[in-house]
Structure formats: structure tokens, C-alpha cells
Amino acid sequence: VVPARPSLGRRTRSLTLLLGAVLALGAVPAAAADEPVAPATTYDDYQPGREWRDTDGDLIQAHGGQVVAATDDAGEPIWYWYGEDRTHGTTNTPGVHVYSSTDLYSWTDEGLALQTMTSRDQFTADPYFAELYGDYTDAERDVVWRDLSTTTPADVAKPILERPKVIHNEANDTWVMWVHTDGPSSPDSTSSYGRAWSGVAVADSPTGPFRWIDSYRLNGVPSDSVPWCGTSAAYDPAGGMARDMNLFVDTDGTAYIIYSSEENRTMYISKLDADYTYLSAAPEDAVQGEDFVRILPCSQREAPAMFHANGQYYLITSGATGWSPNPARYATADSVLGTWTDRGNPATGDGAATTFGSQSTSVIPLDPENNRFIYMGDRWTPGASGSTDLGRSPYIWLPLTFGEGGSLQLNNATTWRHEDLAPQSSWQVDVDLDWSWVGDDLPATVDVTSDGVTESQPVTWEFTEGTVGTVPVTGTLADGRTFTREVLRVPHDLVYVADSGAATVGTGDAARIREIAAAAGTPVRNDVPDQPLTAGATWGWTSAGAGVKSDVGDDLYETVRYAANNRDITYTFRDLEPGEYEVHAGFWDPWAHTRTTELLVNGEVRGTLDITDARSSVSYPATVAEGGELTFTSRRTTGESTMISFVMVSRVGAEPEPEPQPQPGREVDVVVSARAQCWGDGRAVVAVHTANRDGHPVDVRATTPFGEKKWTGVADGTAVYQGFESGVSSIAAGTVSVAAYAYYDGAGHHQVRSVPYSAVNC
Numbered sequence: 101v102v103p104a105r106p107s108l109g110r111r112t113r114s115l116t117l118l119l120g121a122v123l124a125l126g127a128v129p130a131a132a133a134d135e136p137v138a139p140a141t142t143y144d145d146y147q148p149g150r151e152w153r154d155t156d157g158d159l160i161q162a163h164g165g166q167v168v169a170a171t172d173d174a175g176e177p178i179w180y181w182y183g184e185d186r187t188h189g190t191t192n193t194p195g196v197h198v199y200s201s202t203d204l205y206s207w208t209d210e211g212l213a214l215q216t217m218t219s220r221d222q223f224t225a226d227p228y229f230a231e232l233y234g235d236y237t238d239a240e241r242d243v244v245w246r247d248l249s250t251t252t253p254a255d256v257a258k259p260i261l262e263r264p265k266v267i268h269n270e271a272n273d274t275w276v277m278w279v280h281t282d283g284p285s286s287p288d289s290t291s292s293y294g295r296a297w298s299g300v301a302v303a304d305s306p307t308g309p310f311r312w313i314d315s316y317r318l319n320g321v322p323s324d325s326v327p328w329c330g331t332s333a334a335y336d337p338a339g340g341m342a343r344d345m346n347l348f349v350d351t352d353g354t355a356y357i358i359y360s361s362e363e364n365r366t367m368y369i370s371k372l373d374a375d376y377t378y379l380s381a382a383p384e385d386a387v388q389g390e391d392f393v394r395i396l397p398c399s400q401r402e403a404p405a406m407f408h409a410n411g412q413y414y415l416i417t418s419g420a421t422g423w424s425p426n427p428a429r430y431a432t433a434d435s436v437l438g439t440w441t442d443r444g445n446p447a448t449g450d451g452a453a454t455t456f457g458s459q460s461t462s463v464i465p466l467d468p469e470n471n472r473f474i475y476m477g478d479r480w481t482p483g484a485s486g487s488t489d490l491g492r493s494p495y496i497w498l499p500l501t502f503g504e505g506g507s508l509q510l511n512n513a514t515t516w517r518h519e520d521l522a523p524q525s526s527w528q529v530d531v532d533l534d535w536s537w538v539g540d541d542l543p544a545t546v547d548v549t550s551d552g553v554t555e556s557q558p559v560t561w562e563f564t565e566g567t568v569g570t571v572p573v574t575g576t577l578a579d580g581r582t583f584t585r586e587v588l589r590v591p592h593d594l595v596y597v598a599d600s601g602a603a604t605v606g607t608g609d610a611a612r613i614r615e616i617a618a619a620a621g622t623p624v625r626n627d628v629p630d631q632p633l634t635a636g637a638t639w640g641w642t643s644a645g646a647g648v649k650s651d652v653g654d655d656l657y658e659t660v661r662y663a664a665n666n667r668d669i670t671y672t673f674r675d676l677e678p679g680e681y682e683v684h685a686g687f688w689d690p691w692a693h694t695r696t697t698e699l700l701v702n703g704e705v706r707g708t709l710d711i712t713d714a715r716s717s718v719s720y721p722a723t724v725a726e727g728g729e730l731t732f733t734s735r736r737t738t739g740e741s742t743m744i745s746f747v748m749v750s751r752v753g754a755e756p757e758p759e760p761q762p763q764p765g766r767e768v769d770v771v772v773s774a775r776a777q778c779w780g781d782g783r784a785v786v787a788v789h790t791a792n793r794d795g796h797p798v799d800v801r802a803t804t805p806f807g808e809k810k811w812t813g814v815a816d817g818t819a820v821y822q823g824f825e826s827g828v829s830s831i832a833a834g835t836v837s838v839a840a841y842a843y844y845d846g847a848g849h850h851q852v853r854s855v856p857y858s859a860v861n862c
């Protein structure tokens with residue numbers, strides 16, 4: 101039984117709250133820690149990184165926290181924000197602080213939901229603890245004192261309470277808190293992080309008091325069942341370590357604890373029991389796949405934050421770099437204990453490498469029916485050793501949005517409000533782009549399903565990295581939405597495929613290229629992926645002392661041959677029929693160093709390239725003379741020694757196709773689409789998209805009832821797009837006219853297309 105909440109502990113609202121409502125945004129006076137606090141403080145927006153004060157004017161102490169949706173005593177929606185009270189810095193925390201809010205911007209101090217202890221006498225002398233732990237045995241009180249005491253001898257590390265999370269158990273109407281609790285693993289240890297336990301407390305009220313139960317190691321897997329992520333005993337996967345953690349309640353009421361284990365190298369998700377106060381099965385009885393899963397092995401992730409959207413489960417994590425920020429990543433799964441797939445960093449652009457200077461802690465379900473979620477992060481400012489600066493660590497709350505297929509985007513913002521986070525529809529592009537021939541057009545249209553409605557839309561494509569081998573391709577729809585696919589790009593009429601650095605052909609893209617070439621009737625000539633040019637060999641590499649990286653990889657780019665001592669790497673191919681060829685080469689630097697290289701075909705410089713950790717490729721025409729030999733050389737010019745990921749040789753014009761005959765006066769080949777739609781401010785817009793498929797540069801003029809726009813020199817294979825603003829919220833159906841002009845082969849060519857759009861009422 102949880103004791104009733106005592107009257108002490110809760111702070112009363114001060115009268116200055118009224119003043120705070122009058123204060124303009126950003127007008128909060130800066131106050132040093134020892135000055136009287138600012139007047140009462142309310143807000144009506146988020147400014148990530150701003151000093152965030154409660155309605156009493158005190159700095160909010162809810163670090164590493166979480167916000168929970170609840171209902172207050174009057175049945176109205178209310179939010180509770182739980183987190184670490186870091187008033188005293190890293191240790192000696194007063195406990196877990198809780199605040200309440202009806203708008204998520206302004207927060208009322210609800211006191212300490214879980215209180216730590218300064219003296220064992222408090223079990224009898226302090227009414228708060230006497231009531232809370234009155235029926236505890238001495239052994240149970242030992243556990244509470246071990247985990248919640250903040251006064252230990254100077255030579256003993258103090259207990260740590262981090263990342264508190266609270267969930268409501270609807271079945272028994274209790275509130276359950278789990279915390280990463282840590283401290284010395286033995287009486288003579290001085291480590292603050294030796295235990296790696298999760299502790300649990302329970303309360304009848306969301307504001308507490310939470311009554312401490314116990315703390316534990318959690319589930320692991322047998323020591324010999326998986327490769328270890330490190331060599332010392334701390335990495336034993338059977339250890340059940342639990343440090344950074346979070347909680348998640350699924351739609352069926354099942355609760356889970358997510359925790360960083362195996363010395364922070366591997367994440368686990370364990371099911372909780374019906375009370376949410378222990379695992380669904382003790383570690384010695386737990387069944388992998390039913391009671392828990394081991395995910396993202398050896399990927400060294402921390403700070404897990406889980407939520408459910410778009411019919412799938414999302415898990416945002418940070419890297420493990422102490423207090424310093426690092427790139428976030430996210431993973432998705434169809435079920436909590438299912439297979440989790442890493443999907444990369446949800447942040448892009450400036451600041452992505454530090455997650456905009458933050459570390460994830462939770463995701464707030466602002467409006468989950470409309471896929472509106474808020475990212476909660478901490479920008480840790482620990483200061484010098486013993487400093488209390490940690491308590492001033494800012495909170496970074498940012499809008500999350502979704503792209504195609506539920507891809508997650510974390511957006512930076514300096515000032516924002518809930519209205520800025522529009523309802524997020526789910527949409528999916530259906531396009532068969534597993535592989536494609538180099539030189540052939542990608543599809544001009546794709547089927548797009550948005551909120552259950554499928555329509556064909558024009559698309560333009562951009563290769564964001566190289567153009568040969570497996571590379572990312574970005575598609576842009578007429579309305580500006582983008583999506584990406586990994587596409588294996590295969591040259592026609594391949595003769596040789598040298599997969600530099602690879603020990604075997606494997607089962608990856610090198611093997612698929614061979615299958616595709618064979619199916620097209622042009623099987624690749626070489627059987628082994630890479631070899632030195634020895635006497636009598638028909639092909640191979642030359643570069644004394646060259647080494648390899650990732651020689652068991654299955655990806656053409658990620659297996660690499662690198663030169664020693666700034667030497668050239670040359671690939672020589674022999675026994676070729678004289679004629680015209682193309683040589684294709686790919687580059688990727690796993691070390692992301694600076695290396696600039698000249699590229700030579702048959703000894704002649706054809707280009708210069710910076711080899712980076714982005715995939716890049718080149719294709720050069722090559723003539724093979726009598727003698728049948730072709731060489732490709734990579735020659736370092738500046739930076740580290742050069743390297744190559746692959747070299748391919750393809751035949752050009754072996755069976756010449758008839759040249760397309762000029763057709764004077766023929767129509768210009770453009771694809772036009774028009775669509776009326778609503779923009780965010782409620783105005784109707786006619787969007788016009790024109791893709792040039794003509795094979796020549798064209799000039800385009802689009803004419804609509806809302807204006808005209810001209811483009812000149814639109815390159816082949818690219819598209820132009822314009823949204824014509826109507827200035828009103830409702831427009832009737834109409835027609836746009838797009839004229840396209842091209843001049844080549846001594847003649848002008850043109851095309852005029854009329855494309856209808858439907859009425860729209862925003």
C-alpha cells in the first residue's frame with residue numbers, strides 16, 4: 101500500500117505568478133544563482149536553450165526527464181514533467197522533481213516526487229519518511245538507504261539517480277517510477293557507476309510521494325551466445341547492466357523498460373510485469389523474444405526515447421560521449437520486442453552532428469492521433485569538477501516531423517509553438533528501383549499513397565552521391581516532397597568488375613552486378629573480385645605494398661584497396677577487343693581523411709577527385725588500341741595516399757544502334773503536371789511541375805490564372821517547379837498552359853501542353 105501523500109513537500113504558488121503573465125517573452129531577467137530569483141515566469145513558446153523557470157521564477161530542475169500526459173482531479177488534461185534535480189551538481193541530488201502544466205510552456209513546481217535521504221534518522225524522525233517507510237523491515241530500509249542516501253563518507257562515491265521516468269498503471273491506478281540508480285559496486289569501490297542498476301518506486305499520485313522498492317540488474321543473454329562488444333568482464337552480455345533507461349507503455353497496456361547495457365554498448369528492451377514494478381520474468385527465467393530483446397548490439401547507444409507513430413515503434417538514441425553531444429540515431433520496429441532497424445540520424449543540416457547541441461531524453465506525445473511529437477533533449481553543461489553548473493543545463497525541445505515511409509526528421513528551431521507543428525500525414529512511394537542501368541532514365545512517375553489514396557505523380561531524380569554501384573538517389577515529387585532509395589547502378593555491357601579490396605565476390609552488390617550482367621547476355625569476364633597483376637594475368641592491380649580495408653564486406657564501395665607511401669594504384673585490363681569502352685571507378689574513404697587524387701586512363705589525366713566518406717564515382721570514355729590493353733590509375737596529389745573501391749570496364753557501341761535521326765519541327769518532350777493545393781497559411785496555390793525528357797536543354801513558360809513564369813536552359817533530365825499563389829482560400833477548377841521550346845540540329849522545336857487542375861477549398 102502506498103501511503104497517502106503528505107501535505108508537506110508541495111510548494112505554494114506565489115502571488116508573483118500574476119506578474120509573470122504580463123512579462124513579455126524573453127524578458128526574463130538573467131539572475132545569478134545567488135541573487136533573488138526573477139518574478140514569476142510564464143511562457144507562450146519554446147526557445148530551445150533559453151533559461152526555463154517555473155511559475156515561481158525558479159530554474160526548472162527536471163534534467164534527463166520525461167513529460168507524461170495525465171488527467172487532473174477535475175478531469176482536465178494536465179502534463180507532468182519529471183526529471184533529475186541537479187541543484188547540487190552531479191551528486192547529492194534532492195531527488196526527482198515534478199512540475200505540472202496545462203500548456204507545456206509554463207510549469208508549476210509540484211515539489212519532489214521522490215526524495216533522497218540525508219540521515220538514517222529520517223526513517224523515524226522525519227514525518228515524510230516515517231510515514232512512507234513505516235512498515236519497512238530493517239533490511240528493506242537498508243535498500244532504501246543504499247540507493248537514496250546522499251551523505252556518505254568522503255572517500256566513498258555517492259549514489260547516483262539519473263533519467264527518472266514515470267508511467268501510470270491504469271489497471272491498479274498507481275504511478276510507477278524507474279530510475280537509473282548507480283554507485284559503488286562494493287563497499288571499497290570508489291566508482292559512481294559500478295552497479296549499473298535500475299531502481300523502482302511507486303506512488304498513488306503523479307506528484308508522489310514515490311516509495312522506493314528496490315534496484316536490480318536486468319536481463320542479459322548467456323555469455324557465450326553472442327560476440328562480446330569489448331574484452332573486459334564489464335562487457336559480459338550476461339551481466340544485465342542497466343544504465344541510461346526509459347519506459348514505454350504500449351496500446352495494450354504492456355509496459356517495457358529500455359536500457360543501455362553491456363557497458364553501454366548494447367540496448368535491451370525488457371517487458372515489465374502487470375504491476376510495472378519488476379520484469380515480466382526474473383533474468384534467470386526470461387525468454388529472449390518473449391520477455392526481452394537485445395537490439396543495436398555493440399553500437400554504443402545511450403539516452404533511449406521510444407514512441408509509437410505511423411503504425412510503427414520509434415527509438416531515438418544518442419551516442420555515448422559523456423556530457424558532450426553527438427549525432428542521434430533512430431531505429432524502427434513493427435513491434436516492441438520485434439526486429440529493430442537502424443535508420444540513421446533524424447537530424448540533418450547544420451548542427452546535425454551534435455543533435456543541435458543536445459542529448460535525447462524522451463519524446464512527448466503532443467497529439468499522437470495526428471503524429472505530432474516533441475523531441476525532449478538536454479544540453480548538458482557540467483562545468484568544472486564539483487560545479488553546480490549542471491543544474492543550469494538547458495532543455496532542448498524541438499519539433500519532430502515524418503517523411504516518406506515514416507522516416508523521422510528532427511527539426512532545429514530557435515522559437516516555435518505547437519501551431520508550427522502541423523498534423524503529419526503518412527505517405528509512401530511505391531517504385532521498383534532495386535537496380536537500374538547506368539545511362540537509362542529512371543521512372544518519370546511514381547505511385548504515391550497519401551493517407552490511403554494512391555495517385556501517380558511526376559518525379560525528378562538526383563544522385564546524392566556516386567552514380568555507379570549502390571548509391572543513394574533522392575526523388576522529388578511535383579509538390580516538393582522528397583524521398584530516398586538506395587539503387588544499384590549497373591553499367592551496360594560490362595567486361596570486367598574489379599571489386600578492390602574484396603576477398604570474395606560474396607553475396608552483396610558485386611554478386612548482383614554479375615548476375616544482372618549474365619542475365620543480359622554479357623557475363624563479366626573475371627571470376628575473382630580482386631587480384632595483383634602477375635605475369636600472364638589478364639587483369640589486376642599494381643601498387644607495391646598496397647593494403648586493404650574491410651576485405652570481407654559485401655558492398656563494392658566499402659571494400660577498399662589503399663596505396664602505401666603515396667604510390668599510384670593502377671588497374672590493368674588485357675585481351676580486350678580494340679574499340680570504344682568506358683571505365684567506371686568508385687571511391688569511399690572509411691577514415692574520412694583528406695585525399696586528393698588524379699585519375700588517369702591509359703596514362704592520360706582525365707580528372708581530379710577528393711576522396712571522402714561520401715560515395716563518389718567517375719566514368720570516362722576509353723579507347724582500346726591494337727594490343728587490347730586498358731589502364732586506370734589513381735595518383736595521389738595531396739593528403740593521404742590514394743585508394744580505390746572498384747574499377748569496372750564496359751564496352752561501348754559494340755553493336756551500334758542506329759543514330760536517332762533529327763526530326764525538324766518535332767514536338768519537345770516535356771512532362772507537365774498541375775495541382776491545386778492548400779499551403780500552410782490557408783491560401784490556395786496552383787503547383788506546376790515540368791520535367792524535361794527531351795534530350796536537349798529547353799526553355800519553358802508556364803501560364804496560369806495567377807501568373808506566368810519563364811525558365812531558360814532547363815537541362816535534360818531535370819525539372820522546374822513553381823507554386824502560383826492565388827491569394828485566396830478557394831479557387832475553381834482551371835487550366836495551366838505550359839509551352840516548351842528547344843533549338844538544335846539547326847531547327848527550332850516546340851510543344852504547348854494544357855493541363856487541368858481541380859478546384860480546392862482551403
Ligand SMILES: [Ca+2]
Nearest residue numbers: 600656659745
Ligand atoms: Ca570494393
